[in-house]
Amino acid sequence: MGKPVVAIIGRPNVGKSTLFNRLTGSRTAVVADHPGVTRDRLYRDVEWNRCTFTLVDTGGLFLEDPEFGEHVRAQVQKAIEEADLIIFVVDGRVGPTTEEEEIARLLRREGKETVLAVNKVDHFKNSQVAYDFLALGLGEPVPISALHGLNVDELLDRVVALFPHAAYEDLEEGEGRRVAVVGRPNVGKSSLVNALLKEDRVIVSEVPGTTRDAIDTFLKKDDRTYIIVDTSGIRRRSRVAPGVERFSVIRSLKAINRADVVLFVLDATQGVVEQDKKIGGYLEEAGKGLIIIINKWDLIKKDGDEVKQYDLVRSELDFLFYAPILYVSALTGKGVDRVLDVVDYVAAEREKRIGTGNLNNWLSEAVYLNPPPSSKGQELKIYYAVQAGVKPPVFVFFVNNPELVHFSYRRYLEHQLRKTYGFEGTPVRLVFRARRR
Incomplete structure (x- = not known):
């Protein structure tokens, strides 16, 4: 099939053009500008997760009239007919309007695939405003900030997931569950990654990650595929030097945002320190699947107080009470064989739906x-x-x-x-x- 066409529609001033610029900017791959565009529309090809689609900016055309009349309704109808999928942008600060309820009725009547993007949600803590838009009857809304890029990757994931399989390029062997390994410097993150790779003995390939400052490693275990992102340690802000080390912190934070499941690595010889708590707070806010890995367990004297050690970690990271704790030694390999099984379990829990x-x-x-x-x-x-x-x-x-x-x-x-x-x-x-x- 040809490239799918995705049209952005919405009321004036909800951020349609800002979203268009965000989606076609440097964070996604702009494949080409189409020649001969009219002043009302701008077309660009966008690539995401090996799927290329044509994005249409209708900012100069749709819903720009001050009144919601028949002329505007006809314009919305035209967009619906032309596009394979609609991104319907609304303003999270305003809430659902009568105009948007009318558009939603049109979309439902036509049966057009629609992703509802609730824009101007500038912080994860404010994302609950998106649920006011459930009343539009267009499925689960995606809270985003087009201006700041918040959750735009989730929006793109939702868009391409609705395309037919034929819209995708042939996937390389190794596409799979994304696992980020994060923690302070020198807690053994790279050693843990190496132990995982050695345990499974099958490294498919190393390719540049979706961000220019990360490397993703593909590996297989049995019939399961994983993408392991090993990052530099997250340091306290006061210790982050200008230049390369600052980018290492950014890389860690990006890895968290891209992950399905995060392995939060702690050093058994040091216990839980203040910086671990700060990282844990970010992980909880990010809403990712989470496993706490206590590394260097081989260096701890076993005196029968293992339960006390467990309780201490639980006490210091009580806000991560839901995260399973695994004790491993990346050096000896002890306990490493369980990690990927628990990753699968946590990922399934994160995707669980209750009727x-x-x-x-x-x-x-x-x-x-x-x-x-x-x-x-x-x-x-x-x-x-x-x-x-x-x-x-x-x-x-x-x-x-x-x-x-x-x-x-x-x-x-x-x-x-x-x-x-x-x-x-x-x-x-x-x-x-x-x-x-």
Whole structure:
């Protein structure tokens, strides 16, 4: 088949042209500019994950009229007919508008594949505003910041995943689950990677990574394929010298953002230090699958206090309570053979979906066992819940007043959710929304 055509549509000032520039800039590969473009449209080819598609900037054409009339509706219809897929950009700071509800109805009626991009979400902590747009009925929204590049890789992944297989170039052997190995300098990250490669004995190839400052190593174990990203250690900001070392920190942070699962390597001889906690905080915020690797375990004297050592790590990194802990020696290979099996397990937990009926049966039981407390004379009512996303799992609870949700009850619900469904190795996001009357 020819290259798929993807059109960006949306109201004025939601960031369509900014997104177009972001997607066709240096962070993705601009293959070619098409000659003969009109002043209303700009076409560029974009390559992502070995798939090339044509992106159409409709910033000068669609929805620029001040009123949402028949003329504008006809323009949207034309975009829908021309494109194989639509990126529908909305403004996360404004919330759904009547114009966007009308566009959503058009898209649903035509049955056109659509990715809903909630723009102007400039921090991971603000990403929950995207769930206000579930009401548009276009599936799970993708929170992004076109200006800052936040989560744009997830948007591109969603776009190309909807293309037919014929749109892809032949994939090289070795495409697979992406695993980032991160931690402070000298905790044994490279030694761990070498131990993994030696354990599996099959290195397919080394190729430049998707960022210019990282190298990805492909390896196979049985019928499973992994992409291992070994990075330089993350140092405290005050210790990052200008130049090469600064880029090593950036590389580590990029590796985390690109990963499906992160191996967070600690040094058993040093325990958990302050910088480990800071790295752990970033990992929790990033929402990735996570495994804590305690390396250099061969250097620790075994005196029967191993349980105490485990409890100490759990105490110091209590906010990563969901992450499994593996004790390994990259030097001797002890414990390394379990790492990739746990990677697969955590990745599956991160992608787990719970049916709405099942979830609300669980919710009824959880509320029965521990009814929501009252606050200032008001009773919190939880009407129902839905799973709004995966990687990480996100659950939206519709309530009478989100301000009545105490952090302790939020924690209770997460504990009960994990007790019933697992989700080991992945953060779980709980979002509380007022039910529309």
